[in-house]
Structure formats: C-alpha cells, structure tokens
Amino acid sequence: QDKVVVAVSPLGADSNLYWTTTGAFIFPSMQTLVGNSAETGKYDNSQLAESWEHNEDFTSWTFKLHPNAVFSDDWGPVTSADVVHSFEIHTGDDAKLSGISALKETTLTAIDDHTVRFDLPTPDPDFLFSHAGRGSLVIYSKAQFDAEGMEGYEAAPAGSGPFKYEGRDVGQSMTFSSIKDHWSGASPEFDEIEFRWVSEPSTRLAMLAAGEAHAVTLPRDLRDDAAEAGETVLSSSAGAMQSTMLFTGKFMKPEAEETRDATSYAWADARVREAVNRALDRDGILEVLYGEGVEALPVYTMDPRFPGYSQELADRFDEDYGYDPEKAMALLKEAGYPEAFDNAAIPLVVTSLAGNPEFAQMAELVQAYLDVVGIETEMREQDWATGNTAIRGFTADFVTPMRNAPVRPAALGVQIFFTEHASPHLDLGDPEINALGGELLTETDPEKRDAILNEMFTSIYESYAHIPMAAVPATVVVSSDLVEGWTFPGSTSSGLSHFELIDLK
Amino acid sequence: MTNTPILQVENLSKHFDVQTGIFKRETKTVKAATDLNFNICERETLALVGESGCGKTTTTQLLLKLQNPTSGRILYDGEDINTLKGDALKAYRSRVQAVFQDPWSSINPRVRIGDFVSEPLIVNEKVGSNEVDRRVNEALDAVGLRPQDARKFPHEFSGGQRQRIAIASAIISRPRLIILDEPVSGLDVSIRSQIINLFKDLQAEYGLSYILVAHDLATTRYLADRVAVMYLGKIVEQGPTDDVFDAPSHPYTEALLSAALSADPTEKRDEIPMTGEVPSPLNPPSGCAFHPRCHRFIGDICSTQAPALRSHGTGCSVSCHLYNQ
Amino acid sequence: MTDVQEAPLLEVKDLRVKISTKAGTFYPVNGHNFTLNKGETLGIVGESGSGKSMTATSLVRLLPKHAAEVESGSIELEGRDLLKLSEAEMRKVRGSEIAMILQDPQTSLNPSFTVGNQISEALSLHAPGPKKTMRERAINALRKVKVAAPEHRVDCYPGELSGGMRQRVVGAIAISCEPKIIIADEPTTSLDVTVQAQYLRLLKELQDDTGMGIIFITHDFGIVANLCHKIVVMYYGRIVESGTVERIFAKPAHPYTEALIGAVPKLRGHEGRLRTIKGQPPAPMETLTGCPFAPRCDKADSRCFNELPPTFDADGDGEHLASCWRVIDQ
Amino acid sequence: MLKYLARRVGSSLFALWVITIIVFLLTHLSGNPVDALLPDDATKQQIDAFIRDWGLDKPLWQQYLTFLGNAVQGDFGTSLKWPGEDAMGFVLARMPATLQLGGIAILISLVVALPLGVAAAVYKGSPVDNGAQMFALLGQSIPNFWLGIVLIWVFSVWLGWLPTSGTGTFAHAILPAIAIAWFQVSALARLTRSAMLEVLDAEYIKLARVKGVGEFSVVWKHALRNAAVVPLTYFGILAASILTGSVVIETVFSWPGMGWVAIEAIRGRDFPVVQAVIVAYAVIYMISNLVVDLLYVAIDPRIRND
Amino acid sequence: MTDLSVKRASALRLWLRLRSLPLIPIVILLTVFIIPAFFAEYIAPHDPYVPNLRARLQPPVGFGGTWEYMLGTDRLGRDILSRILHGSWYVLSVSLIGITVGVVVGTTLGLIAGYARGWFDGLVMRLVDISLALPAMLLALALAAAIGASFLSVVIVVGFALWAYFARQVRAEVLLLRKSDFVARSQVAGSSHIRILFRHILPNVLNTIVVLATLQVGIAIMLDASLSFLGIGIPRPTPTWGLLVSDGRDFIATDWWISFFPGLAILLTVMSANMLGDWLREQLDPRQRQV
Ligand SMILES: Nc1ncnc2c1ncn2[C@@H]1O[C@H](COP(=O)(O)OP(=O)(O)OP(=O)(O)O)[C@@H](O)[C@H]1O
Ligand SMILES: Nc1ncnc2c1ncn2[C@@H]1O[C@H](COP(=O)(O)OP(=O)(O)OP(=O)(O)O)[C@@H](O)[C@H]1O
Ligand SMILES: [Mg+2]
Numbered sequence A: 001q002d003k004v005v006v007a008v009s010p011l012g013a014d015s016n017l018y019w020t021t022t023g024a025f026i027f028p029s030m031q032t033l034v035g036n037s038a039e040t041g042k043y044d045n046s047q048l049a050e051s052w053e054h055n056e057d058f059t060s061w062t063f064k065l066h067p068n069a070v071f072s073d074d075w076g077p078v079t080s081a082d083v084v085h086s087f088e089i090h091t092g093d094d095a096k097l098s099g100i101s102a103l104k105e106t107t108l109t110a111i112d113d114h115t116v117r118f119d120l121p122t123p124d125p126d127f128l129f130s131h132a133g134r135g136s137l138v139i140y141s142k143a144q145f146d147a148e149g150m151e152g153y154e155a156a157p158a159g160s161g162p163f164k165y166e167g168r169d170v171g172q173s174m175t176f177s178s179i180k181d182h183w184s185g186a187s188p189e190f191d192e193i194e195f196r197w198v199s200e201p202s203t204r205l206a207m208l209a210a211g212e213a214h215a216v217t218l219p220r221d222l223r224d225d226a227a228e229a230g231e232t233v234l235s236s237s238a239g240a241m242q243s244t245m246l247f248t249g250k251f252m253k254p255e256a257e258e259t260r261d262a263t264s265y266a267w268a269d270a271r272v273r274e275a276v277n278r279a280l281d282r283d284g285i286l287e288v289l290y291g292e293g294v295e296a297l298p299v300y301t302m303d304p305r306f307p308g309y310s311q312e313l314a315d316r317f318d319e320d321y322g323y324d325p326e327k328a329m330a331l332l333k334e335a336g337y338p339e340a341f342d343n344a345a346i347p348l349v350v351t352s353l354a355g356n357p358e359f360a361q362m363a364e365l366v367q368a369y370l371d372v373v374g375i376e377t378e379m380r381e382q383d384w385a386t387g388n389t390a391i392r393g394f395t396a397d398f399v400t401p402m403r404n405a406p407v408r409p410a411a412l413g414v415q416i417f418f419t420e421h422a423s424p425h426l427d428l429g430d431p432e433i434n435a436l437g438g439e440l441l442t443e444t445d446p447e448k449r450d451a452i453l454n455e456m457f458t459s460i461y462e463s464y465a466h467i468p469m470a471a472v473p474a475t476v477v478v479s480s481d482l483v484e485g486w487t488f489p490g491s492t493s494s495g496l497s498h499f500e501l502i503d504l505k
Numbered sequence B: 001m002t003n004t005p006i007l008q009v010e011n012l013s014k015h016f017d018v019q020t021g022i023f024k025r026e027t028k029t030v031k032a033a034t035d036l037n038f039n040i041c042e043r044e045t046l047a048l049v050g051e052s053g054c055g056k057t058t059t060t061q062l063l064l065k066l067q068n069p070t071s072g073r074i075l076y077d078g079e080d081i082n083t084l085k086g087d088a089l090k091a092y093r094s095r096v097q098a099v100f101q102d103p104w105s106s107i108n109p110r111v112r113i114g115d116f117v118s119e120p121l122i123v124n125e126k127v128g129s130n131e132v133d134r135r136v137n138e139a140l141d142a143v144g145l146r147p148q149d150a151r152k153f154p155h156e157f158s159g160g161q162r163q164r165i166a167i168a169s170a171i172i173s174r175p176r177l178i179i180l181d182e183p184v185s186g187l188d189v190s191i192r193s194q195i196i197n198l199f200k201d202l203q204a205e206y207g208l209s210y211i212l213v214a215h216d217l218a219t220t221r222y223l224a225d226r227v228a229v230m231y232l233g234k235i236v237e238q239g240p241t242d243d244v245f246d247a248p249s250h251p252y253t254e255a256l257l258s259a260a261l262s263a264d265p266t267e268k269r270d271e272i273p274m275t276g277e278v279p280s281p282l283n284p285p286s287g288c289a290f291h292p293r294c295h296r297f298i299g300d301i302c303s304t305q306a307p308a309l310r311s312h313g314t315g316c317s318v319s320c321h322l323y324n325q
Numbered sequence C: 001m002t003d004v005q006e007a008p009l010l011e012v013k014d015l016r017v018k019i020s021t022k023a024g025t026f027y028p029v030n031g032h033n034f035t036l037n038k039g040e041t042l043g044i045v046g047e048s049g050s051g052k053s054m055t056a057t058s059l060v061r062l063l064p065k066h067a068a069e070v071e072s073g074s075i076e077l078e079g080r081d082l083l084k085l086s087e088a089e090m091r092k093v094r095g096s097e098i099a100m101i102l103q104d105p106q107t108s109l110n111p112s113f114t115v116g117n118q119i120s121e122a123l124s125l126h127a128p129g130p131k132k133t134m135r136e137r138a139i140n141a142l143r144k145v146k147v148a149a150p151e152h153r154v155d156c157y158p159g160e161l162s163g164g165m166r167q168r169v170v171g172a173i174a175i176s177c178e179p180k181i182i183i184a185d186e187p188t189t190s191l192d193v194t195v196q197a198q199y200l201r202l203l204k205e206l207q208d209d210t211g212m213g214i215i216f217i218t219h220d221f222g223i224v225a226n227l228c229h230k231i232v233v234m235y236y237g238r239i240v241e242s243g244t245v246e247r248i249f250a251k252p253a254h255p256y257t258e259a260l261i262g263a264v265p266k267l268r269g270h271e272g273r274l275r276t277i278k279g280q281p282p283a284p285m286e287t288l289t290g291c292p293f294a295p296r297c298d299k300a301d302s303r304c305f306n307e308l309p310p311t312f313d314a315d316g317d318g319e320h321l322a323s324c325w326r327v328i329d330q
Numbered sequence D: 001m002l003k004y005l006a007r008r009v010g011s012s013l014f015a016l017w018v019i020t021i022i023v024f025l026l027t028h029l030s031g032n033p034v035d036a037l038l039p040d041d042a043t044k045q046q047i048d049a050f051i052r053d054w055g056l057d058k059p060l061w062q063q064y065l066t067f068l069g070n071a072v073q074g075d076f077g078t079s080l081k082w083p084g085e086d087a088m089g090f091v092l093a094r095m096p097a098t099l100q101l102g103g104i105a106i107l108i109s110l111v112v113a114l115p116l117g118v119a120a121a122v123y124k125g126s127p128v129d130n131g132a133q134m135f136a137l138l139g140q141s142i143p144n145f146w147l148g149i150v151l152i153w154v155f156s157v158w159l160g161w162l163p164t165s166g167t168g169t170f171a172h173a174i175l176p177a178i179a180i181a182w183f184q185v186s187a188l189a190r191l192t193r194s195a196m197l198e199v200l201d202a203e204y205i206k207l208a209r210v211k212g213v214g215e216f217s218v219v220w221k222h223a224l225r226n227a228a229v230v231p232l233t234y235f236g237i238l239a240a241s242i243l244t245g246s247v248v249i250e251t252v253f254s255w256p257g258m259g260w261v262a263i264e265a266i267r268g269r270d271f272p273v274v275q276a277v278i279v280a281y282a283v284i285y286m287i288s289n290l291v292v293d294l295l296y297v298a299i300d301p302r303i304r305n306d
Numbered sequence E: 001m002t003d004l005s006v007k008r009a010s011a012l013r014l015w016l017r018l019r020s021l022p023l024i025p026i027v028i029l030l031t032v033f034i035i036p037a038f039f040a041e042y043i044a045p046h047d048p049y050v051p052n053l054r055a056r057l058q059p060p061v062g063f064g065g066t067w068e069y070m071l072g073t074d075r076l077g078r079d080i081l082s083r084i085l086h087g088s089w090y091v092l093s094v095s096l097i098g099i100t101v102g103v104v105v106g107t108t109l110g111l112i113a114g115y116a117r118g119w120f121d122g123l124v125m126r127l128v129d130i131s132l133a134l135p136a137m138l139l140a141l142a143l144a145a146a147i148g149a150s151f152l153s154v155v156i157v158v159g160f161a162l163w164a165y166f167a168r169q170v171r172a173e174v175l176l177l178r179k180s181d182f183v184a185r186s187q188v189a190g191s192s193h194i195r196i197l198f199r200h201i202l203p204n205v206l207n208t209i210v211v212l213a214t215l216q217v218g219i220a221i222m223l224d225a226s227l228s229f230l231g232i233g234i235p236r237p238t239p240t241w242g243l244l245v246s247d248g249r250d251f252i253a254t255d256w257w258i259s260f261f262p263g264l265a266i267l268l269t270v271m272s273a274n275m276l277g278d279w280l281r282e283q284l285d286p287r288q289r290q291v
C-alpha cells in the first residue's frame, strides 16, 4: 500500500496560509514548537522545540530548537530566524487565527540560531497552548519566503514535518508524500497520504466500505454501523472535545433573579436550572449521542489534564445532577414555573457547527426530557453564524449546545465560556465568578491558580450555571482490511494528528 | 325599408404595423382597411364580400369598437362612436351586436347558457332578475330553443344549437344592428339553411339591420340587400345585391362571381380565369391593386394610378379605370 | 359514361368499418358498395360525421389504430383485394397507386421539411432514381400543378407559401407518382372561392391528362355539381343514395338527398325560404331501428321507423340506387 | 438579427441587475460574516479590523454601489472562506465541473427520455406506455439526495462498479449525473410523449403515411422533428432545474462544482463567493435560454417564417 | 331527442366519468396523506416526539421487529409510523400553502400581464426570468440565513419556486383567450375589463391552474425534502417527511427503514398527486371532452 486516503468533513477555511484561517487545519507537513504525546496528549518535544523553560512568573518563555530539524525541499535547517519570521506573519494584519491574540502582545527574541525567547506582558502559565494547540504558531521557512515570497507559500509551503506538501485541489483534497529519512526519525509506512473533504457522512462511510478510503470520521450512529460491518473504530488517547449546553445571556447577574422580567430568562432562577439538569437522563442521552463509555462531564472546561480539576465534583455529580424527574418537577413547582414566568418557553437553538451533527439530536433529546417534567421548549435551527450573531449582539435568550475542541487549558476555557474576560458575550454575569476570573488573569502561583479554578468550577457547578454533557474522545473509523492501528491524542481541532503513526496491514 | 342610416362609415382606415423577417426586425404596414365609405340603414342587410384577408373582419371589428380606426369616423345616429361615453356608449353597445363564425369558440364554455345570453342586457341596462329571465326565455324562444336550456352548459349543445344561442344573445338587448361575421361558414349544409332562415325571420320580426360577412356568395345573395366587394382593404364595388350579382362592373367582382360554383349541374358557367397569385397585403401592387390578376387590364394607368370609387349606374359605385371617363 | 364497358378501377363491396371506443361501438362505414372507373370522378357527400372521411381512410387502410377496423367487405383495385395485402405491399400501393389529398392544406404539409424534400420523398419511395435528378423531378411535379417559379419554391418551407399554393403542393405530391386513383377529402373547404376554382380546374386538367379516377369528398353541392360524374350520398354511416350527378340533381330518390339539395341557397334566382331539414343527425352510438333518417323525414311512415330499407334500384337500370321505402312505393 | 439579439441581451442584463440587488440584499440581511469567519474567542480589535477591511461599516447602498461597480468588472472580491482566492475566479474555476455534470445529465435525459416518450406515444395505451408513465412518475417522486445515496451504495459499494464520490475520471461523473438526470428524464419523457401524441395526430403525419412512408420514418423523421420543439422549449427550465439539482447532488457526491461552492459558501457566510456563484448561475441560465432561442430558429422553420 | 334520452345520456356520461375516476391514487392520497394529516393524533400509536432510548433502531415488522413499532424506530427510539403520520400535516400544509402562494401570485400576475400586455407584461416576464434563473435552493439558503429556517421560510421558498410557472402558463393561456371570440363577444356586449377578466378569462384558466397545482404538489414536497437535506427546512423536531428522509439518509445501507418508509410516503403521495393531476388534465382538456 503506498497511498493512504483519509476522508473528513470539509474544513471551515481552506488555505495554505495557516494564519489566515481560524485554525481548523490538517497539515502533516507543518510543525509547531510544541508537540503532544500520541499516547497521553501531554505536551512533548516531538515537534520543533527540543526543550523549553519559563521564568518564575510565566512572563518569559525560552524554546530550544532541535538542531537537526530541516525543511523539506532543501530549504535548509529550521532556525530561530524561521521562528521569528513565522511569528511576524502570524501576528500580522491578516491573521485570523483563533487564540493568536495571546501572541500579539508578545515580543520574540532570537537568542541564537536555535534558541528563541518570548517575553509576555502578563503572566501566562498556559503559554504552551499557543504552540501546541488550536491557533498555535506554525513554523514556515524564511528561506522559502525570501526566495519565492508569499506565492511560494500559497503554491507549496515547505514544512519540517514527516510529510511533504504535494498539492491540493481546493475544497476537494490535499496530498502529502512521506519524507524518507526524516530528521525526527519518523518513518511512515506509506508513500503518500491524501485528505479528502467529503461533507456527507454516508458518502464517507461508503468510501470506506468501497475501499476508497483508509480512514474516515463519522458521526456516532454511523460509527456503530461501521463497527457492525467489521470496520475498526479508533478513539483518541485523550479527550478531544467537551460538550455542553449553555444558557446564554447574563442571567446570573444579581438583579436577574429578582427582576426576571428585565431579562425574561426562565433560567435566571437557579431552581429552574437545577430542574433542567435533573430532568435529563444523561447516561441515556450520552449513550445515544456518543456511545458507551463516554463519561459525563461535571463542569464544562474542567479537565483532569489541567489545573483546577476537582475529583470531588466528579464524585458528587450523580447525586447533584443525576436523573430525578420528580425532584425536577418539585423544583419547578417551587419556582412557580411556568405560571410566574414571562418567558416560559425556553428556546433551544441548534447551530450547525461543523463536525457536530449530534447537536441536533442533543437538543431533541433534551427537549423530550424537559417536556416530560413540564418544561416548555421551542426548537430553533440556525446556522452557526446567525446563532453566533445573536450571542454577540447580547440578544441571546436561548439555550444552545456548545463544544470545546480541542480541549483548552482549563484557565482559558473557563474564561471564554463563563466570564467577561475573554469572550464577553458568553459572560454569565455572575460577579463572583467574574472576580475570580480577574484574579486568575494575574495570578501566577500554580497552587493558587489551582485553587481559584477549583473555586470557579465549584461555583459554576453549584449554581447549576449550565448543562454539562460529556468529555468525548476523537474517533476515526479505519478500514479493518487496510489499517492495523493508529494512535493519536485528539489534540487538534479535527481530532486527527500523528499521521505518521498510521499502521497499515 | 326606411332610409335613415343607423351607421355611417366615413373614410375609415385601419393600418397594422407588423414585424416581419427572422427575429422580427422589419416593420411593415398592413393596410387592412383603407378609406371605406358606406352606410347601413334600418332593416337593411349589407354584405361585405371578398377574398380571405381583404379586411372584412377588420372592418367589422372597427364597427364593434373592438379596435380603434387609424383614421376616419363611424357615426351612430350621427354621432362619432369614438366619442361616445357613459350611457350613450352603453346604448351603442346594446344596440349593436354581433354573431361570429365559429359557434364553438364564440361561447364561453364555463358559463351557463342563460348567463351567456343575458350578458348584453345585464351589463348595459338596469333590469331586475325576473325581467332578465323573461327576456332570456323570449330570446331563446325566438331562436327555437327551450327555456330549460338556459340552465345548461355550452358543451351540451351541437354546433347549430350553439349558433342559435349566439344569436339569442345578440338579440336579447333588442339591437338595431347585428354584425354577422361568417355566421354560417362553420355549419353543415342542413343546419346552415335553418340559421339563414332564422336570420330572415328575425329581421322581419324585429326590424333588424345586418352587416354580413360571408364567403359563400349564394348565401350573400340570399340574405343581402346591398353588397360591398372588397379587395385588399378597399371597396372596389358597391351596390344593390341583385344589380351587382347580375351585372357586375368591376373585373374582380366579375371574376369572383364566375368562380362561384352553382349547385346545379345543368347550369353552365364560363369561368373567368384569374391569373397570378393572391398578392400579399404586406406588398400590395402599385396602382390598382387588382391589376396583376385583371383580365381587363387596359394599360399603364392600371399599374400606376389607383382608381377612385365612383358611382356608376343605379345605386352602384365602382372603382375601376374602365369606368373613369 | 364510356362506350366500352371496362372493368372498374376500384370496386368496393359491402365494406363495413367498426369503431370501438370506451363509450361503445358503431359503424361509421356500414355496408358500402360503389365502383369507380378510369377517368371518372365520384363525389361522396353528406353531413358532418356521416362517415365520409372514414370511408376514404379505410380505402387506403389508414384507419385510426386500435379504435377502428374493417369488419367485412372487400376493396378491389383492378381486381386485387387491398384488404388482403400485407402492410408492406399496402405501403407500395399508397402513394403510387392510390394517392390522397387531405382536408387542410395548412396542416397537411410537414412544416419542418422543404417542399422539394417532401415531394422527392414520395418519388423516392415509389419511383426511385438517382439523387441528383430528384430535385429536377420535384420541380417538374410543381410545374405540373402550375406553381409559379418552381425552381425557387422547391426550396421553400410550407410556412413560406400561401394556402392555395400549399394545396397545390399537396396535389403535386399526390400526382407525382402518377397514381390510378386520387382520393380528395374536402381539399378546398379552407380555400377562397377564386383559389378553389383554380384548383378544381387544375384537378380536372390532370384527370384529362392521366385518366385517373378521383374520389371527391365534400359537402359542397357546388363542387359535386361541377366536378363529379357520380355521387354517393351518405347518412349515418350508410350510403342512402348513389347515381350519376345528372339524375340525382334532376330527380333525387331519397328525401335526404332532396332535402340537402333544397337547403342550398342558389347563386342565381331567389326563392322565399330555404328548405331545411329539421332536427340533427343522430349521434353515432344512438341505436335506431328502421331508417336512420326517419325521425327527420317529412315523408316517413311507420314502416320507415321500424324497418331498415334495403337498397333499391330507383330507375331500374342499376345506375341510380336509393335506400328508401318510397322508391318501391311509387 | 443583431437588433433582436441586442434586445434579448438587454433584457437579460436587466434581469441580472435585479438579481444582483436581490443577492446583495439577501446576503447582507443574513448572518454576519464576522461570526462565521472569526474564531469564537476573537477580540474586539480583530472584529473591528475585519469589519473595516470588508467595508461592512459603510451604509448599505454604498456597499451595493461598490459591489456593483466591481461586479461589472468581474471583481466580486476575494473569498473569505478560501483565503486568497478571487471569488469569481474561484467560481469560474468550478464552472466546468458543473457544466460537465450538467452536460452529461442532459445527455442522459435526452438519450433516455426521448425514446421513452416516443415509444410511449407510439404505443399509447399499451404496456409500454403504462410502463413509461410509471417510470416517469417514479422519477418525480424520489428525493434526489436519497437517490444519490442509494446509487452510491448499490453501484459503488455493493457492486463496486463506480467510484463513490469525487472527480477524476469519467466514471466519477456517471452516478451524480444519473441522480441529477433522474427527475429530468421523467419530465422530459412526459413532455415528449404529449408532444408526440399531438404531432402524431397531425394531418401531415397522415399525409406521410398516405404517401407510403414506412412507420419508422414516420415516427422518427416526420413526427419527432416537429415534436422536438416542445422538449426544446423546456430546455430553459431544464437548465434551471439541473443547476438547482446540482446544488444538492454535488454535495452528496463531493463534486467540486458550483453547487458545492454555493452551499459551502453560504454556510460559511462567504459573501463574495455567494454573490459570484449566484450571478454565475444566473448568467448560465440566461445564456442557455438565449441559445435555446437561437436553436429554435435553426430547428423550426415555422418560426423563421412567422 | 326526447327528454328521456337526454337524461339517459347524461346519466351515461356521469357513469363514464365515475368509472374513469382514478381510484387507486385517491385511496392512496387519502390513506397516506389526507386522513393522517387531520387525524394523526388519534391514529398514531406513539408520541412522535418522545424518544424511547430502550427501543432505539427497532427494525420493522417482518425484519425482526415487533408490531408495537410496525415500521421500526429511529435513532432516538421514536416510532417511525407515528412520525410519518404526524408529519403528513406539515407536508400537507407546506405544499398547500406554498402552492397557494404560488397560485395566487402567479395567477394574478399572469392574468394581468396577459390581459393588459404592455410594460406590465414585460416586467412580469422579466420577473419570471429572474425567478427561474435563481435556483430556489440558493434562495432558500439565503432566506434561511436571513429570516431563519422556519415554516414560513419554507412556504416562501416553495411559493417562490412555483409562482413563475403559474405566471407563465396563465399568461400564455390568457394571451390566447383574450383573442378568443367569446371575449370579443363579451366586449361587444359592453362588458368591463374586470368582468371579462373574472367572468370569462379566469374560469377558463382555472382548469390549467388546478391541474398545474396538482402536479406541483410533487415539486413542493420534493423541494421541502431538499431543504431539509440542506438543514434549512422546517426545524426539528417537526417530523416533516423531508426531514425524516434526510435524517435517515446516512443509514440507508444499515438501518434502511428510517428513511425508507418516509420516502415511500413521499413517493406514494407524489405519484398519486401526479396521477390525479394527469387524470384531471385529461378530463379537463376540452379536446378530450368534445369527443
Ligand atoms: N391584429 C392584426 N395585426 C396585424 N395584421 C392584422 C391584424 N388583424 C388583421 N390583420 C391583417 O389585416 C388583413 C385583413 O384581415 P381580416 O381578418 O380583416 O381579413 P378578412 O377579410 O376577414 O379575411 P378572412 O376571410 O380570412 O376572415 C390581413 O392581411 C390580416 O393579416
Ligand atoms: N378515431 C376515432 N375514434 C372514434 N370515433 C371516430 C374517430 N374518427 C372519427 N370518428 C367518428 O366516426 C364518425 C364518422 O367520422 P368521419 O370523420 O368519417 O365523418 P365525416 O363525414 O368525414 O365528417 P366531416 O364532414 O366533419 O369531415 C363520426 O361520428 C366521428 O365522430
Ligand atoms: Mg374574417
């Protein structure tokens, strides 16, 4: 077998210039400074940085490059100059990269040929995320730029990864060839790998069944079908995505509960929020949505890999959030729902987020369960942009499924989804959580950070501020005739990485 | 027959602009009716005859106000019908009616006979429904149909019956003039005679005037008091039917009559052979339009100068250079 | 007509055509007998729906498929029964031995092919020859029917010709293979008087030239009187009277014929009222006993209503037949 | 001829102009591209810069005029979703794929529908006719995406005859073309049937038979030549339906044509591409109608002589 | 002809009509489409919205399923049969309202354009061109984005997709009708334009409209299905047939019943509607009637 075909749903944006996209990317020829371990998902030195260190208060990070790293097509070794060059284009005007704002205020200094140092205006203990996760710094070759300019990148950017970019058919496919004697020692068993963008899941399954693809991503039910048909389902070694349903609007600001008509969110009342959570048979829902073995997530954005994780909340979860329709009904009665509410019907807005076809079903199931306990809902289907516009315009008055993929460091995630500090439109409006979030911004002591985060998670948890769902691994279905195995950590936005590890039969 | 004209037609012309050629890029003018002059009096029948396309239908449509003339006037009781308004117009509408050729297409298939017949009455006069019913019955009776037919739909009738229905509708508003555009051409011989008789009877009973357009010269002779022969939009000969038929003056009338076949094998006819093609109204010949086919062609004057219509003999007028001394 | 009694060109015996529709069956051609000799013109007259066109189309075996079929009888063309020929043989007969001119010149030419094309198609089917001469022969055919400037017209599409000219082209197609018989189904109803006269003259001349037999279908008594030698009068699918033109016009034996002739206004001379036939022809599926014309007949008695009259020899010489009880009563 | 052409082109241009307004308004009334194209954690500065760059802060009419001015020169801006791609260029680059698919679909429709319709008309009332009618009805009753997926499973997965999706060889085009043609076949077959029935009743067909012309020639030469005008009239609508069908089918088969671009662009709020693609669709439609008009004249002498 | 025979003749005609009534399509339409649309609540064995996670993906009877879920269940364990039955109401109303919109807009414009001619006619014909040139699917997407996918947006799209066909057809007929003798006759009688339009022309295009509308039921349902496929149809959980088929499309190869039975319902309905339309067309064709 000399060519591997991987079929996935189309990307948000499709370009060779990584920084002009929002970060959805499959690009095995390009590397970042920091890598993830295939087995655990933890940061490692499998990419360009051989090692790194930071100062006491996390404001200065120094990276040492692998001395033997080279670009493909004889564009020479990877040096500090390439990092500086890449940093410049990534923080330039046309950069749309998610999370890149963190880099913008940073100064980068090349210490020597293979050492660079980032100086940050504020402490950032999660700085590695900018080099190993969503919206991170990808290293392009300065030599190529000097020789060919931006056109060179557009046509065929040289990278340092184990594959070499061969070409693309916009919107259709991308092809890479394996590099023999790669500097990292990685040696794929195949000569070429092709990615195909195919939006219909059943078409992808058909490709797999017809032997046209080695690996495809599929929604849960089709995964089961594929497994039944004898194909192999592989899961990422770490959680790739967290899912939840968020109440939108600043419903937790202190006056919200008293003056409900000011906001007219039914869920401004904590008892309603609890009832909503209690009404759901999570195990049932998660089984339907993600299959067996997926664990419920006590607090969205909390992850054992990152600080702030609370085992205690996880242990209490069943007790506090467990399926209890009677309790839910009692709570509602107590709250006077729906009679005393101006906006009794809770709108469930489903947006068509790429790669999350299960959101529609999630909403349907939630609706059905809520219906049982007497919570009125109203389903609206919207595309992502419209839904997002509503949220941004602070006109949001609905409940919507949301995902966190790849899983961000807890301190980042919690700010984005619950406080006013990162994405103001998703702010709960809770003064306490906002204050804690503020503290977190400047706090550098790991233990204290852990405590603050823990406190935030506990507060979110106890006030039933959202409807947590699950931590979900990334999955890929591979042809059992063609592929033996493949280990990947699920740390990219598509969930897929470490293509050199695809093990063919 | 009294001699007060109901309608006076003065210098009436109608020209159409038509686009011809591939993709209609050329505009040409069809002179469907040119400088027509005739009168129609009480209890009189005037026939318009001539070849297909000579402008007979156009003329009737002008009289019926279905089209507006390019120039000229039509006077009804001395008043120009183009200036009629309000009640005067309604009066004209109800006093001048029409029966068309095709009994299948001239009746709306979706309307009950009673409603169809009563339409001219309803739209022009204020009458109660009892009166309408009475008049419908009367009209149906006059054309030999039964009162209960009023509730039926057109498709339940044969062609002959339909033509009777059309006639009933034309007489219900007690018109003075009915314009008949080939009213019997679409009918079988046997039914044709019934309808022709009906026209005669109605004229006698109601004192109607008719303007008749007919292909069939025999029918014309049978029904018409006066006849106007048209050729390419112009009247070439006009006069009392008997005079024109027995002693045609214009060469075209001569040829036309000689071409008509008599339903009598013993009758010998000497046909005047007409040479040449029927000219296209888009490119009418110069001079006298008939000259290329004329068997009495008398020279250059025919092909260069258009003859005027002059009176000739008793009550006849003709437009031919032969008679222009 | 002719002194030497030749064998007839066409002899139709007891021809019956049955039409079956969802609504029922009936016989639009019901026991026809007639003959056509060389150089003779036979007129078929009758009201609309009496079965004239059915008679004509059954002669060339082009009855509407499925609906109609010849039930019995024979059609002998010079002694050959056409009903016994195979479809392929019949196809050879059509056009070359029996030609037909259809009712409507406006629609009987294919608008998508040139006039020359359509003439030479007929020629190449029945009198094949080299391709090059086809055009020449088509022009000749046009010349025969007196189309002016045939070299030019041969390349015209039917839409570019006037009605009279189109009808002449149809005529040219019909005579191009010099058929023995031409069946003309109301070929002039849509033509102007003057054009009609020209066309009829043309047909007569062609007949004089070639000696072909013509069957002329019409309801115009003027044409019958002027053009035909013999007449067949049809009513309700039956021949009610047949004979020579002179005799029938002079002394019609069937009241229907008499009434039809009386109903036509005369070009010369005036009479008070036209004669009319009361009522309407029966609907095809109506079941009638007795003479089908009886309900409309002034002279009908009870026998007429109860018994179908057979065909009688009106003048005793076999030249004038009529199917009316009055014939023997007289 | 020139004048006629000029008038037709003129009225098409007017229609196009109205379409640009509709397109412009609809795309601007709909969701904000900011939300589709910027990450959910974008900062205020990023958003502001984006809005400024795309001129989204100007009044609507000004945006329209700018848009129109550029559009006339074929400049619809650069794609937001496919950075660096010129919107119209991007769409045009995909046009051949759609035209190819559409062309094959039309070909299939014709090859199947004409004989089917003709046979149904010639054997009216027979099992052939009933079968054809049934087939035609079936064609109009199956959602095309569903059919597309069934085709993939049957012919690609189970039988393994054809590739499932994507482009490359002619074989890739067969299934999507069939899925698009399916509906058209039935519509065309029905039209052809009724047109043929009408023509077969015509006097000139009778005359051809009277001349002794063989049945085959009567049907396929004399009748079809005239009946063909009706399906041709339908061609304009056919083009429109095939374009519409391609939107769905291209998605099912991952066929990189304009339909696929349209869906992806609209979902991604890629204004420039959406506008370019709709205008391109409209232009194709107008041109195909113009061609039909000209074809008419070629095929039908009746019109030439009118 | 006596009165009796007239009566007999009309009785015969009635009988012939009845006998040619296309019973099969009518029965199918009633059982699959119309009766469920109004009585789904009473007929459907299950609640179409409530998932039953214990009964997920039950196959239909005869394929290993039970009578409780005759046609099987979907991924959430909802009864397919009940969903189809409840869906018929939405399908019925979308197609009827959409077609009504198309009919009203198309007929009005076509009527006036054909009768008045002139600039208005030119304008309408351009609009027809425009609407034909804009693939309905694209409009639907843009519209869904603009006003959100909803019952309303689907109805608008269906109406938009259809009106041009009505306008064209009606205009073409009006052009012929206004030249007809009976319109001329009515003008001669002195009727106003309004009277001519509504009393003489409209009733005569009604046939065409009815026939076209019946035939459009299929197109409307198909369009609804395509919109659901693109995720811009009537929002869930409303079980419109289009959504059911579209939702089940991924499982054609495995859990085929999810999309098969709704597809079958669409197929039967559209086919029947088309057959009925064809029959109507034949019945109302004056050429047929006059024979
Ligand atoms: N609306 C019109 N536009 C253009 N030309 C017209 C129009 N109406 C009539 N004509 C032309 O005017 C001429 C006269 O037509 P008209 O119908 O009055 O003739 P006609 O004598 O009634 O013929 P026919 O005996 O065939 O009914 C014809 O050449 C015809 O083509
Ligand atoms: N295809 C057919 N199917 C059923 N009945 C038919 C068919 N063709 C003709 N008829 C019927 O056969 C009868 C005879 O028709 P035919 O055409 O021979 O009459 P005709 O004498 O030629 O009338 P016209 O003078 O109107 O041409 C009529 O009652 C007619 O309705
Ligand atoms: Mg006329």
Ligand SMILES: [Mg+2]
Binding pocket: C052, C053, C054, C185
């Ligand atoms: Mg006939």
